Amino acid sequence: MKPVLIDTHCHIHDRDTYNFALSRQQISEKFLKKHPDAAVSPEDFEPEKIIMRAHQNGVMQMICVGTSHEDSLFARDFAKKYRGDGIFWSYGIHPDEADRVVGQNISISDRLRPTGSKPSESAPITMGRAERVAEEMFAPLPVAIGEVGLDYREGAPRPGVAGKNNQIKLFENMLQLAQDQNLPVIFHVRDAFEDFFAVIKNFPKITGVVHSFSDSPENLKRALDAGFYIGVNGLATFASEIPLPPTERMLLETDAPFLTPRPFRGKINEPAHIKDICAYISATLGLTESEVEGRTTENARRLFRLTH
Ligand SMILES: [Zn+2]
Numbered sequence: 001m002k003p004v005l006i007d008t009h010c011h012i013h014d015r016d017t018y019n020f021a022l023s024r025q026q027i028s029e030k031f032l033k034k035h036p037d038a039a040v041s042p043e044d045f046e047p048e049k050i051i052m053r054a055h056q057n058g059v060m061q062m063i064c065v066g067t068s069h070e071d072s073l074f075a076r077d078f079a080k081k082y083r084g085d086g087i088f089w090s091y092g093i094h095p096d097e098a099d100r101v102v103g104q105n106i107s108i109s110d111r112l113r114p115t116g117s118k119p120s121e122s123a124p125i126t127m128g129r130a131e132r133v134a135e136e137m138f139a140p141l142p143v144a145i146g147e148v149g150l151d152y153r154e155g156a157p158r159p160g161v162a163g164k165n166n167q168i169k170l171f172e173n174m175l176q177l178a179q180d181q182n183l184p185v186i187f188h189v190r191d192a193f194e195d196f197f198a199v200i201k202n203f204p205k206i207t208g209v210v211h212s213f214s215d216s217p218e219n220l221k222r223a224l225d226a227g228f229y230i231g232v233n234g235l236a237t238f239a240s241e242i243p244l245p246p247t248e249r250m251l252l253e254t255d256a257p258f259l260t261p262r263p264f265r266g267k268i269n270e271p272a273h274i275k276d277i278c279a280y281i282s283a284t285l286g287l288t289e290s291e292v293e294g295r296t297t298e299n300a301r302r303l304f305r306l307t308h
Contacts, residue, residue: 102169244281252300
Protein backbone atom coordinates (compact mmCIF):
# COMPACT_ATOMS: atom_id res chain seq x y z
CA MET A 1 0.00 0.00 0.00
CA LYS A 2 1.30 3.44 -0.96
CA PRO A 3 2.02 5.49 2.18
CA VAL A 4 -0.44 8.27 2.69
CA LEU A 5 -0.92 10.51 5.70
CA ILE A 6 -3.59 9.82 8.30
CA ASP A 7 -5.11 12.28 10.76
CA THR A 8 -5.76 9.96 13.71
CA HIS A 9 -7.58 12.58 15.79
CA CYS A 10 -9.83 15.38 14.59
CA HIS A 11 -13.23 16.85 15.37
CA ILE A 12 -14.38 18.04 11.94
CA HIS A 13 -17.80 16.53 12.65
CA ASP A 14 -18.18 18.76 15.76
CA ARG A 15 -21.57 20.46 15.79
CA ASP A 16 -20.44 23.31 18.03
CA THR A 17 -17.80 24.56 15.65
CA TYR A 18 -19.13 23.33 12.33
CA ASN A 19 -22.79 24.02 12.83
CA PHE A 20 -24.24 22.72 9.59
CA ALA A 21 -27.65 24.20 10.36
CA LEU A 22 -26.26 27.73 10.33
CA SER A 23 -25.42 29.64 7.20
CA ARG A 24 -21.75 29.80 6.24
CA GLN A 25 -21.55 33.39 7.36
CA GLN A 26 -23.08 32.66 10.74
CA ILE A 27 -20.68 29.79 11.26
CA SER A 28 -17.73 32.13 10.83
CA GLU A 29 -19.24 34.69 13.15
CA LYS A 30 -19.92 32.08 15.78
CA PHE A 31 -16.36 30.81 15.61
CA LEU A 32 -14.93 34.32 15.70
CA LYS A 33 -16.86 35.07 18.87
CA LYS A 34 -15.02 32.26 20.60
CA HIS A 35 -11.69 32.86 18.85
CA PRO A 36 -11.54 36.59 18.14
CA ASP A 37 -7.97 36.45 16.86
CA ALA A 38 -8.61 33.73 14.33
CA ALA A 39 -8.31 34.50 10.64
CA VAL A 40 -11.15 32.48 9.22
CA SER A 41 -13.11 32.28 6.03
CA PRO A 42 -16.42 30.50 5.43
CA GLU A 43 -14.51 27.85 3.44
CA ASP A 44 -12.82 26.75 6.67
CA PHE A 45 -16.16 25.32 7.80
CA GLU A 46 -17.31 23.39 4.74
CA PRO A 47 -16.81 19.65 5.25
CA GLU A 48 -16.39 18.90 1.55
CA LYS A 49 -13.72 21.57 1.20
CA ILE A 50 -11.93 20.51 4.41
CA ILE A 51 -11.81 16.93 3.16
CA MET A 52 -10.73 18.03 -0.32
CA ARG A 53 -7.84 20.11 1.06
CA ALA A 54 -6.80 17.13 3.20
CA HIS A 55 -6.75 14.84 0.18
CA GLN A 56 -4.80 17.42 -1.84
CA ASN A 57 -2.14 17.28 0.87
CA GLY A 58 -2.00 13.49 0.93
CA VAL A 59 -4.10 13.15 4.10
CA MET A 60 -6.38 10.41 2.82
CA GLN A 61 -7.84 9.09 6.06
CA MET A 62 -9.17 10.91 9.12
CA ILE A 63 -10.62 9.68 12.39
CA CYS A 64 -13.45 11.82 13.81
CA VAL A 65 -13.18 11.42 17.56
CA GLY A 66 -16.27 11.51 19.78
CA THR A 67 -16.28 13.44 23.07
CA SER A 68 -19.78 12.69 24.40
CA HIS A 69 -22.50 10.20 23.56
CA GLU A 70 -24.28 12.72 21.36
CA ASP A 71 -21.10 13.99 19.73
CA SER A 72 -19.98 10.41 19.03
CA LEU A 73 -23.19 9.74 17.14
CA PHE A 74 -22.58 12.88 15.08
CA ALA A 75 -19.12 11.49 14.33
CA ARG A 76 -20.76 8.23 13.30
CA ASP A 77 -23.20 9.99 10.98
CA PHE A 78 -20.39 12.10 9.52
CA ALA A 79 -18.30 8.96 8.91
CA LYS A 80 -21.27 7.33 7.24
CA LYS A 81 -21.84 10.31 4.98
CA TYR A 82 -18.18 10.65 3.99
CA ARG A 83 -17.29 6.97 4.12
CA GLY A 84 -15.88 7.00 0.59
CA ASP A 85 -13.60 9.91 1.50
CA GLY A 86 -11.62 8.06 4.17
CA ILE A 87 -13.55 9.28 7.22
CA PHE A 88 -13.68 6.99 10.26
CA TRP A 89 -15.07 7.59 13.73
CA SER A 90 -14.60 6.64 17.37
CA TYR A 91 -17.06 6.36 20.25
CA GLY A 92 -16.05 8.04 23.48
CA ILE A 93 -17.18 10.04 26.48
CA HIS A 94 -14.58 12.63 27.52
CA PRO A 95 -13.67 12.92 31.23
CA ASP A 96 -15.18 16.44 31.28
CA GLU A 97 -18.56 14.69 30.92
CA ALA A 98 -17.99 12.43 33.94
CA ASP A 99 -20.13 14.21 36.54
CA ARG A 100 -23.02 14.56 34.10
CA VAL A 101 -22.93 10.98 32.82
CA VAL A 102 -22.00 9.03 35.95
CA GLY A 103 -24.46 11.06 38.00
CA GLN A 104 -27.25 9.88 35.71
CA ASN A 105 -26.14 6.28 36.06
CA ILE A 106 -26.70 5.81 32.35
CA SER A 107 -26.39 2.44 30.73
CA ILE A 108 -23.80 2.47 27.96
CA SER A 109 -25.45 -0.30 25.99
CA ASP A 110 -28.86 1.33 26.19
CA ARG A 111 -27.32 4.56 24.98
CA LEU A 112 -25.82 2.78 21.99
CA ARG A 113 -29.18 1.38 20.96
CA PRO A 114 -30.39 2.85 17.65
CA THR A 115 -32.96 5.60 18.19
CA GLY A 116 -36.48 4.24 18.28
CA SER A 117 -35.54 0.68 19.22
CA LYS A 118 -36.80 -0.88 22.43
CA PRO A 119 -34.60 -1.29 25.50
CA SER A 120 -33.51 -4.83 26.17
CA GLU A 121 -35.61 -7.18 28.31
CA SER A 122 -32.60 -8.02 30.44
CA ALA A 123 -31.96 -6.58 33.89
CA PRO A 124 -31.08 -2.87 33.93
CA ILE A 125 -27.45 -2.23 33.15
CA THR A 126 -25.63 0.51 35.01
CA MET A 127 -22.41 2.40 34.42
CA GLY A 128 -20.63 -0.33 36.31
CA ARG A 129 -21.43 -2.94 33.72
CA ALA A 130 -20.86 -2.45 30.02
CA GLU A 131 -22.53 -5.05 27.85
CA ARG A 132 -21.48 -6.40 24.55
CA VAL A 133 -22.87 -4.05 21.94
CA ALA A 134 -24.41 -5.59 18.87
CA GLU A 135 -22.69 -4.66 15.63
CA GLU A 136 -25.84 -3.23 14.09
CA MET A 137 -25.89 -0.50 16.75
CA PHE A 138 -22.80 0.91 15.11
CA ALA A 139 -23.06 1.45 11.41
CA PRO A 140 -20.38 1.90 10.26
CA LEU A 141 -18.35 0.40 13.12
CA PRO A 142 -16.15 2.75 15.13
CA VAL A 143 -12.41 2.15 14.82
CA ALA A 144 -11.76 2.95 18.50
CA ILE A 145 -13.18 3.90 21.87
CA GLY A 146 -12.18 7.47 22.65
CA GLU A 147 -11.42 10.03 23.55
CA VAL A 148 -11.61 8.78 27.11
CA GLY A 149 -9.39 9.14 30.15
CA LEU A 150 -8.67 11.47 33.03
CA ASP A 151 -8.24 15.24 33.12
CA TYR A 152 -7.31 16.73 36.49
CA ARG A 153 -6.46 20.22 35.26
CA GLU A 154 -7.97 23.05 37.25
CA GLY A 155 -10.72 25.30 35.97
CA ALA A 156 -14.28 25.06 34.72
CA PRO A 157 -15.85 22.86 33.59
CA ARG A 158 -13.29 20.46 35.05
CA PRO A 159 -14.32 18.98 38.34
CA GLY A 160 -12.31 19.15 41.52
CA VAL A 161 -11.41 16.25 43.77
CA ALA A 162 -15.02 15.07 44.00
CA GLY A 163 -15.08 14.63 40.23
CA LYS A 164 -12.06 12.34 40.21
CA ASN A 165 -14.09 9.34 41.34
CA ASN A 166 -16.63 9.92 38.59
CA GLN A 167 -13.87 10.32 36.03
CA ILE A 168 -12.32 7.05 37.11
CA LYS A 169 -15.70 5.28 37.01
CA LEU A 170 -16.43 6.58 33.53
CA PHE A 171 -12.92 5.71 32.33
CA GLU A 172 -13.17 2.15 33.67
CA ASN A 173 -16.52 1.77 31.99
CA MET A 174 -15.11 2.96 28.67
CA LEU A 175 -12.15 0.58 29.02
CA GLN A 176 -14.55 -2.27 29.70
CA LEU A 177 -16.47 -1.31 26.57
CA ALA A 178 -13.24 -1.27 24.54
CA GLN A 179 -12.25 -4.65 25.93
CA ASP A 180 -15.69 -6.15 25.23
CA GLN A 181 -15.70 -4.72 21.71
CA ASN A 182 -12.05 -5.58 21.11
CA LEU A 183 -11.31 -1.99 20.07
CA PRO A 184 -8.22 0.16 20.67
CA VAL A 185 -8.54 3.23 22.90
CA ILE A 186 -7.79 6.91 22.27
CA PHE A 187 -6.65 8.25 25.66
CA HIS A 188 -6.98 11.82 26.86
CA VAL A 189 -4.76 12.26 29.94
CA ARG A 190 -3.93 15.61 31.56
CA ASP A 191 -2.17 15.96 34.92
CA ALA A 192 -3.45 12.51 35.84
CA PHE A 193 -0.82 9.96 34.84
CA GLU A 194 -0.55 8.33 38.30
CA ASP A 195 -4.24 7.43 38.34
CA PHE A 196 -4.18 6.64 34.63
CA PHE A 197 -1.53 3.96 35.05
CA ALA A 198 -3.26 2.61 38.17
CA VAL A 199 -6.56 2.18 36.28
CA ILE A 200 -4.98 0.81 33.10
CA LYS A 201 -3.20 -1.93 35.10
CA ASN A 202 -6.56 -3.66 35.53
CA PHE A 203 -7.06 -3.82 31.75
CA PRO A 204 -3.89 -5.52 30.54
CA LYS A 205 -5.24 -6.38 27.09
CA ILE A 206 -6.06 -2.78 26.16
CA THR A 207 -4.11 -1.19 23.29
CA GLY A 208 -4.26 2.44 22.37
CA VAL A 209 -2.78 5.87 21.81
CA VAL A 210 -2.07 8.59 24.34
CA HIS A 211 -3.45 11.47 22.31
CA SER A 212 -1.81 14.90 22.42
CA PHE A 213 0.87 13.77 24.86
CA SER A 214 2.15 16.81 26.77
CA ASP A 215 3.82 15.46 29.89
CA SER A 216 7.25 14.54 31.24
CA PRO A 217 9.88 12.24 29.67
CA GLU A 218 9.25 9.83 32.60
CA ASN A 219 5.56 9.52 31.81
CA LEU A 220 6.36 9.21 28.11
CA LYS A 221 8.59 6.25 28.93
CA ARG A 222 5.91 4.66 31.11
CA ALA A 223 3.33 5.03 28.32
CA LEU A 224 5.75 3.47 25.84
CA ASP A 225 6.58 0.66 28.29
CA ALA A 226 2.84 -0.01 28.57
CA GLY A 227 2.86 -0.57 24.80
CA PHE A 228 0.92 2.53 23.81
CA TYR A 229 1.30 4.74 20.79
CA ILE A 230 1.77 8.47 21.27
CA GLY A 231 -0.25 11.09 19.38
CA VAL A 232 1.83 14.03 18.13
CA ASN A 233 0.14 17.19 16.86
CA GLY A 234 0.63 20.92 16.33
CA LEU A 235 1.65 21.33 19.98
CA ALA A 236 5.06 19.94 19.04
CA THR A 237 5.63 22.91 16.72
CA PHE A 238 5.16 25.53 19.44
CA ALA A 239 5.84 23.66 22.70
CA SER A 240 9.24 22.17 21.98
CA GLU A 241 9.76 21.12 25.62
CA ILE A 242 7.30 18.26 25.10
CA PRO A 243 9.30 15.07 24.51
CA LEU A 244 8.76 13.24 21.21
CA PRO A 245 8.26 9.47 21.04
CA PRO A 246 10.28 7.32 18.63
CA THR A 247 8.60 7.13 15.21
CA GLU A 248 7.97 3.40 15.77
CA ARG A 249 5.29 4.46 18.25
CA MET A 250 4.24 7.81 16.81
CA LEU A 251 0.83 8.69 15.38
CA LEU A 252 0.13 12.02 13.70
CA GLU A 253 -3.01 13.96 14.59
CA THR A 254 -4.33 17.51 14.30
CA ASP A 255 -7.05 17.71 16.98
CA ALA A 256 -8.68 20.10 14.47
CA PRO A 257 -10.16 22.67 14.89
CA PHE A 258 -7.78 23.14 17.85
CA LEU A 259 -3.96 23.22 18.21
CA THR A 260 -3.10 24.75 14.85
CA PRO A 261 0.60 24.12 14.09
CA ARG A 262 3.15 26.81 13.41
CA PRO A 263 3.33 28.82 11.19
CA PHE A 264 -0.46 28.81 10.88
CA ARG A 265 -1.26 29.87 14.47
CA GLY A 266 -4.34 32.10 14.62
CA LYS A 267 -6.11 30.12 11.91
CA ILE A 268 -8.56 27.30 12.35
CA ASN A 269 -6.84 23.91 12.27
CA GLU A 270 -7.78 21.21 9.78
CA PRO A 271 -6.58 17.73 8.76
CA ALA A 272 -4.57 19.08 5.79
CA HIS A 273 -2.05 20.36 8.37
CA ILE A 274 -0.94 16.78 9.07
CA LYS A 275 1.43 17.43 6.17
CA ASP A 276 2.98 20.38 8.01
CA ILE A 277 3.24 18.46 11.27
CA CYS A 278 4.94 15.62 9.39
CA ALA A 279 7.40 18.11 7.84
CA TYR A 280 8.18 19.61 11.25
CA ILE A 281 8.76 16.19 12.87
CA SER A 282 10.97 15.08 9.97
CA ALA A 283 13.15 18.17 10.24
CA THR A 284 13.36 17.88 14.04
CA LEU A 285 14.33 14.21 14.00
CA GLY A 286 16.56 14.43 10.91
CA LEU A 287 14.44 12.01 8.92
CA THR A 288 12.91 12.34 5.48
CA GLU A 289 9.23 13.20 5.25
CA SER A 290 8.48 9.92 3.55
CA GLU A 291 10.12 8.00 6.43
CA VAL A 292 7.90 9.75 8.98
CA GLU A 293 4.88 9.39 6.70
CA GLY A 294 5.50 5.68 6.12
CA ARG A 295 6.05 4.82 9.78
CA THR A 296 3.20 6.84 11.25
CA THR A 297 0.76 5.61 8.60
CA GLU A 298 1.76 2.01 9.22
CA ASN A 299 1.31 2.56 12.97
CA ALA A 300 -2.15 4.07 12.50
CA ARG A 301 -3.25 1.27 10.19
CA ARG A 302 -2.00 -1.36 12.60
CA LEU A 303 -3.58 0.16 15.71
CA PHE A 304 -6.95 1.07 14.19
CA ARG A 305 -6.97 -1.80 11.67
CA LEU A 306 -7.60 0.56 8.78
CA THR A 307 -7.65 -1.36 5.55
CA HIS A 308 -8.43 1.16 2.85
ZN1 LIG B 1 -9.60 15.80 20.76
